[in-house]
Amino acid sequence: xxxxxxxxxxxxxxxxxxxxxxxxxxxxxxxxxxxxxxxxxxxxxxxxxxxxxxxxxxxxxxxxxxxxxxxxxxxxxxxxxxxxxxxxxxxxxxxxxxxxxxxxxxxxxxxxxxxxxxxxxxxxxxxxxxxxxxxxxxxxxxxxxxxxxxxxxxxxxxxxxxxxxxxxxxxxxxxxxxxxxxxxxxxxxxxxxxxxxxxxxxxxxxxxxxxxxxxxxxxxxxxxxxxxxxxxxxxxxxxxxxxxxxxxxxxxxxxxxxxxxxxxxxxxxxxxxxxxxxxxxxxxxxxxxxxxxxxxxxxxxxxxxxxxxxxxxxxxxxxxxxxxxxxxxxxxxxxxxxxxxxxxxxxxxxxxxxxxxxxxxxxxxxxxxxxxxxxxxxxxxxxxxxxxxxxxxxxxxxxxxxxxxxxxxxxxxxxxxxxxxxxxxxxxxxxxxxxxxxxxxxxxxxxxxxxxxxxxxxxxxxxxxxxxxxx
Amino acid sequence: xxxxxxxxxxxxxxxxxxxxxxxxxxxxxxxxxxxxxxxxxxxxxxxxxxxxxxxxxxxxxxxxxxxxxxxxxxxxxxxxxxxxxxxxxxxxxxxxxxxxxxxxxxxxxxxxxxxxxxxxxxxxxxxxxxxxxxxxxxxxxxxxxxxxxxxxxxxxxxxxxxxxxxxxxxxxxxxxxxxxxxxxxxxxxxxxxxxxxxxxxxxxxxxxxxxxxxxxxxxxxxxxxxxxxxxxxxxxxxxxxxxxxxxxxxxxxxxxxxxxxxxxxxxxxxxxxxxxxxxxxxxxxxxxxxxxxxxxxxxxxxxxxxxxxxxxxxxxxxxxxxxxxxxxxxxxxxxxxxxxxxxxxxxxxxxxxxxxxxxxxxxxxxxxxxxxxxxxxxxxxxxxxxxxxxxxxxxxxxxxxxxxxxxxxxxxxxxxxxxxxxxxxxxxxxxxxxxxxxxxxxxxxxxxxxxxxxxxxxxxxxxxxxxxxxx
Numbered sequence: 033x034x035x036x037x038x039x040x041x042x043x044x045x046x047x048x049x050x051x052x053x054x055x056x057x058x059x060x061x062x063x064x065x066x067x068x069x070x071x072x073x074x075x076x077x078x079x080x081x082x083x084x085x086x087x088x089x090x091x092x093x094x095x096x097x098x099x100x101x102x103x104x105x106x107x108x109x110x111x112x113x114x115x116x117x118x119x120x121x122x123x124x125x126x127x128x129x130x131x132x133x134x135x136x137x138x139x140x141x142x143x144x145x146x147x148x149x150x151x152x153x154x155x156x157x158x159x160x161x162x163x164x165x166x167x168x169x170x171x172x173x174x175x176x177x178x179x180x181x182x183x184x185x186x187x188x189x190x191x192x193x194x195x196x197x198x199x200x201x202x203x204x205x206x207x208x209x210x211x212x213x214x215x216x217x218x219x220x221x222x223x224x225x226x227x228x229x230x231x232x233x234x235x236x237x238x239x240x241x242x243x244x245x246x247x248x249x250x251x252x253x254x255x256x257x258x259x260x261x262x263x264x265x266x267x268x269x270x271x272x273x274x275x276x277x278x279x280x281x282x283x284x285x286x287x288x289x290x291x292x293x294x295x296x297x298x299x300x301x302x303x304x305x306x307x308x309x310x311x312x313x314x315x316x317x318x319x320x321x322x323x324x325x326x327x328x329x330x331x332x333x334x335x336x337x338x339x340x341x342x343x344x345x346x347x348x349x350x351x352x353x354x355x356x357x358x359x360x361x362x363x364x365x366x367x368x369x370x371x372x373x374x375x376x377x378x379x380x381x382x383x384x385x386x387x388x389x390x391x392x393x394x395x396x397x398x399x400x401x402x403x404x405x406x407x408x409x410x411x412x413x414x415x416x417x418x419x420x421x422x423x424x425x426x427x428x429x430x431x432x433x434x435x436x437x438x439x440x441x442x443x444x445x446x447x448x449x450x451x452x453x454x455x456x457x458x459x460x461x462x463x464x465x466x467x468x469x470x471x472x473x474x475x476x477x478x479x480x481x482x483x484x485x486x487x488x489x490x491x492x493x494x495x496x497x498x499x500x501x502x503x
Numbered sequence: 504x505x506x507x508x509x510x511x512x513x514x515x516x517x518x519x520x521x522x523x524x525x526x527x528x529x530x531x532x533x534x535x536x537x538x539x540x541x542x543x544x545x546x547x548x549x550x551x552x553x554x555x556x557x558x559x560x561x562x563x564x565x566x567x568x569x570x571x572x573x574x575x576x577x578x579x580x581x582x583x584x585x586x587x588x589x590x591x592x593x594x595x596x597x598x599x600x601x602x603x604x605x606x607x608x609x610x611x612x613x614x615x616x617x618x619x620x621x622x623x624x625x626x627x628x629x630x631x632x633x634x635x636x637x638x639x640x641x642x643x644x645x646x647x648x649x650x651x652x653x654x655x656x657x658x659x660x661x662x663x664x665x666x667x668x669x670x671x672x673x674x675x676x677x678x679x680x681x682x683x684x685x686x687x688x689x690x691x692x693x694x695x696x697x698x699x700x701x702x703x704x705x706x707x708x709x710x711x712x713x714x715x716x717x718x719x720x721x722x723x724x725x726x727x728x729x730x731x732x733x734x735x736x737x738x739x740x741x742x743x744x745x746x747x748x749x750x751x752x753x754x755x756x757x758x759x760x761x762x763x764x765x766x767x768x769x770x771x772x773x774x775x776x777x778x779x780x781x782x783x784x785x786x787x788x789x790x791x792x793x794x795x796x797x798x799x800x801x802x803x804x805x806x807x808x809x810x811x812x813x814x815x816x817x818x819x820x821x822x823x824x825x826x827x828x829x830x831x832x833x834x835x836x837x838x839x840x841x842x843x844x845x846x847x848x849x850x851x852x853x854x855x856x857x858x859x860x861x862x863x864x865x866x867x868x869x870x871x872x873x874x875x876x877x878x879x880x881x882x883x884x885x886x887x888x889x890x891x892x893x894x895x896x897x898x899x900x901x902x903x904x905x906x907x908x909x910x911x912x913x914x915x916x917x918x919x920x921x922x923x924x925x926x927x928x929x930x931x932x933x934x935x936x937x938x939x940x941x942x943x944x945x946x947x948x949x950x951x952x953x954x955x956x957x958x959x960x961x962x963x964x965x966x967x968x969x970x971x972x973x974x
Contacts, residue, residue, distance in 0.1 A: 039663075039691075040529070040530040040531060040657065040662075040663060040689070040690060040691050041663065041691045042520075042524070042529060042688065042689060043687065043688040043689070044515060044520045044688070045520070045521075049513075049515045049516065050516075053513070058511070058513060059511040060511065134714065135714055135715040135716065144664045149663030149664060149691040150691070151687055151688060151691060152664075152687070152691075152693045153683075153687050153693065153694065154693050154694070154695060155696075163707075163710060163711070163714055166715065168693070186511065191511075192510075192511060192512065192620030193615045193620060193623075201702070202673035202674060202679075202696075202698060202702070203673060203696055203697060203698040203702040203703055204695075204696060204697060204703065208673075209683075209696070212624075212680075216514065216622055216623070216624050217513065217514040217515070217622060218511070218513060218514070219511060220510075220511050220512045220620040220621070220622060220623075222623045222624065222625050222639070223624065223625070224625060224675075225626075225673075225674055225675060225680070226674060226675060227673060227674040230701055230702070231672070231673070231674040231701070231702070232674055232675065236634075239634060240634070243605065243606050243634055244606040244637065245606065
C-alpha cells in the first residue's frame with residue numbers, strides 16, 4: 033500500500049491576509065492607528081497576546097523543560113504583570129536545545145513527522161564561530177516580520193517607487209532577505225539587492241547608485257562611511273550630490289552626525305535580530321527607536337541580576353514576542369545593551385523608545401575593574417579628525433595575568449603626525465573611559481581583512497586573545 | 504496645498520491568487536492537468552494568451568518602434584500562426600532601449616510618473632561586463648515565475664519538508680531568489696540559502712549538508728563536481744553517503760552520468776533565464792526538458808537566418824512569453840542553442856521538450872571555418888579519466904590574423920603523464936570537433952580565480968583575446 037501523496041501547501045492560502053492586517057496594520061494605517069494607541073489600550077492588547085504566547089510555549093518541549101526546572105506552573109502566569117516570575121533564558125540554552133535534538137532543537141514547536149506540511153522558511157544566526165543557529169518561520173511568523181519591516185521602512189521615509197539599495201549579506205542570515213521582503217511587499221518601493229562588497233564590489237555599488245538613482249541605502253554604518261569616503265576622497269564625487277534620501281542602518285554608537293554630514297541625508301536607526309526581525313525603529317523625529325509594542329514586550333534588565341532597571345538606565349534587553357508560532361521567545365536575554373528613553377516623542381507615537389544599542393554584554397571587556405565596550409571606543413576613534421573611523425580592539429593577557437587592550441586605528445597620516453594622533457587618542461580613551469589603552473596606527477584599508485568590513489554582514493571590532501577561562 | 508499621501512500597495516492584495524492558480528496551476532494540479540492537455544487544446548490556450556501579449560506589446564514604446572520600423576501593423580497578427588511575421592529582437596535591442604531611456608529603458612511598459620504604485624521587484628542580467636541589465640517584475644509577472652519554479656521543482660522530486668540547499672549567487676541576478684521563492688511558496692520544502700562559495704565556503708556548505716540533512720542541491724554542475732571531489736578525495740567521505748535525493752542544475756552539455764555516479768543521485772536539468780525564470784525542466788523521466796507551454800512559445804531557429812528549423816535540429820531559441828505584463832518578450836532571440844526532442848515522453852506529458860542547452864551562439868568561436876563551443880570542449884575534457892572536469896578556453900590571434908585556441912585543463916598528474924594526457928586530449932578534440940586545439944595542463948584549483956568556479960554564479964569558460972572587430 034502506498035501512502036497518499038502529500039498535499040503541497042501554497043503560501044498565500046495558508047494565511048488570512050486581511051485578518052492579519054487588522055491585527056498588525058501596515059504603513060500609514062499603523063502610524064495613524066496602533067502607533068498612537070493610548071497606553072491602557074495597548075497594555076490590554078499586549079496582555080491578550082502575551083497569554084496566548086505563554087499557552088503556546090507550554091506546548092513546546094524547550095519551555096516545558098526550562099520552566100518546570102524553575103518550578104513554574106501554568107497557574108503562575110495569569111497576566112502580563114506576572115512576567116517577572118518567568119525565568120529568562122539565553123543563547124546558551126538555545127545552543128543546548130540544538131545539541132539535544134539536532135538539527136532543529138526542541139524550541140521550534142514543529143514535528144515534521146506529525147504536523148501537516150506548511151510553507152516554511154529558514155534563516156540563521158550569523159555563525160561567526162561554528163555552525164550558525166537555524167530558525168524556522170511559519171507563514172504567520174514570517175508575514176508579521178515582513179509587516180514590521182515594511183512599517184519601519186515607511187516610518188523611515190521609504191515611499192512607492194523609491195529604489196532602496198540593500199548592501200547587507202545575503203545568505204543564511206536574515207538581514208538582507210527580510211529587508212527585501214519588507215520593501216517589496218509592504219512599501220511599494222523597489223529593493224535593489226546588491227549584497228555586500230564581496231558580491232557587488234564597492235565601485236560597482238556606486239555605479240548602480242548613480243545610474244539607477246537609488247533613493248535610500250541600507251547598510252552597516254562602517255560600510256556607508258567607507259563608500260562615502262571613497263566617493264569623496266578618491267573619486268572626487270560629493271556623496272551629497274547623489275540625492276540619497278535616507279541611510280537606514282543599525283547605528284549602535286556610531287557617529288550619526290558624521291555620517292549625516294558626509295551623505296547629506298538623515299540616518300535612521302533600527303533594532304533587529306535574527307530571531308524576530310525588526311523590533312524597534314526610528315521615526316522621522318529620530319528621538320529614539322519606537323518599539324513595536326503590539327508585537328513585543330521588551331524589558332531592560334541588570335546584566336548580572338536580570339532584574340528590571342528604571343527608564344533611562346542601561347541594561348540588557350529581555351525580549352518577549354507577542355506573535356510567534358514557531359519558537360516564541362519569552363524573556364529571551366538578547367545580550368544587547370540599551371535603555372528606555374524617558375518622556376514622549378514629538379511624533380505623537382505612544383510606544384516606548386530604545387535609546388540605541390550600546391553594545392553587546394558578551395562583547396564587554398572588564399579591564400582592571402572597568403567595563404569597556406569596543407563600540408564606545410569606536411565612537412571616540414570616529415571623533416578624531418585624522419581617522420577614517422576604522423578600528424579594531426585586541427585584548428591580551430600578560431604573564432602576570434594582567435589584561436591589556438590595544439586599539440588599532442587606520443589613518444593616512446605619516447611619521448611624527450601618526451605618533452601624535454596615537455598619543456591624542458590614548459589620552460582621550462583614558463579621559464572618557466577611565467582606563468589606559470595602547471594605540472597603534474596603521475594605514476587605511478589595513479584592518480579590512482580582519483574586521484571583514486567589505487565582505488561580512490557584521491563588522492568585527494574585538495579580538496580576544498585571552499584564555500577562555502580567564503576572561 | 505499638499506498632494507494626497509500616496510497609497511502604499513500591499514503585495515497580497517494586488518493579485519487574485521485563486522484565479523491565478525486556475526490559469527497557472529501549481530505542483531500536482533499542473534502535472535495531472537495542464538501538463539497532459541491534448542495538443543489542440545493547448546494550442547488554443549496559447550493562442551488566446553499570445554494575442555493578449557501582442558495587444559499589450561503594442562502599448563509599449565519599444566515594440567511600437569521596433570515593429571513599426573519593420574512595417575508590422577496590428578492587423579498583421581491575428582493568430583499564433585502569424586508569429587513568423589514578427590521581427591525577432593536581441594539583447595542588443597534591449598541594451599539600445601536602456602541607453603535611450605535610462606535607467607529602465609522603454610521596454611518595461613511602466614511609467615512611475617503616471618501609473619499608480621504597485622509592489623515591484625527587480626533583478627538583472629549577470630552583468631559580466633558593464634552594468635547589468637535591470638528587469639522589473641509586476642506582482643503577476645513575478646508570481647507566475649514563482650509558480651513555474653515551484654512546478655519544476657515538484658516535477659524534479661522536491662516534496663514538503665525537504666531541505667533544498669541553494670548554492671547560487673544571491674544578489675542582483677535572478678537565480679537564487681527565484682529558487683527561494685519557488686521552493687518556499689509552492690513546494691512545501693525549505694530553502695537553505697547558502698549562496699556561492701564566496702558567501703559560504705565549500706567546507707561550511709558540506710558541514711551544513713551533513714548536519715541539517717539537506718535532501719536536494721541546487722548549483723551549477725561544475726560546483727557540484729568540485730564539492731563531490733573534495734568530499735571524496737580530500738575528506739574521504741563518499742558523497743553518496745549523504746543521501747542527497749536530487750541534483751538540480753542547468754546542465755548544458757556537462758557529463759550527467761559522471762555527476763550522478765559521484766553523488767548517487769539523479770541530475771535534473773533546467774532551462775531558466777533572467778528575463779522570465781524557469782522556461783523548461785526535466786520531469787522524473789529525464790528525457791528532455793518539458794517546456795511550460797502554457798506560459799511560453801519557444802521556437803528553434805537557424806542562428807543566421809532566424810528561420811525555424813525542424814524538430815531534432817539545432818538552433819537558437821526564440822522566446823515568446825504568454826503571461827508578462829512588464830516587458831513581455833515576443834520573439835526574443837535568447838542566443839541559447841538547443842533542439843526539440845522528437846516523439847513523446849513516457850511521463851505522459853504533452854508539452855514539447857528541449858534536448859539540452861548546447862551553448863550560446865555568442866560564445867561560439869569560428870576557428871578556420873569550424874564552429875567550436877567551449878561547452879562541447881568541456882564535455883570532452885570531463886570524459887578523460889585524469890581530469891577533474893575543470894577547463895578554460897583561451898582564443899588568440901597571431902600576427903598573420905590566424906585564430907588559435909588553447910585549452911587549459913586541470914589535473915593532479917605530474918611529469919610525463921601530464922604530457923601524455925595533453926596529447927590524448929588534443930587528439931580527442933581533433934577527432935570530435937574537426938579542428939586542432941593546443942592543450943596545456945595545470946594543477947587542480949589553478950583555474951579557479953579565472954573561471955570564478957567557487958565565487959561566481961556563472962563559471963567562465965572562454966577568454967577571447969582577439970580584437971573585438973576581428974572575431
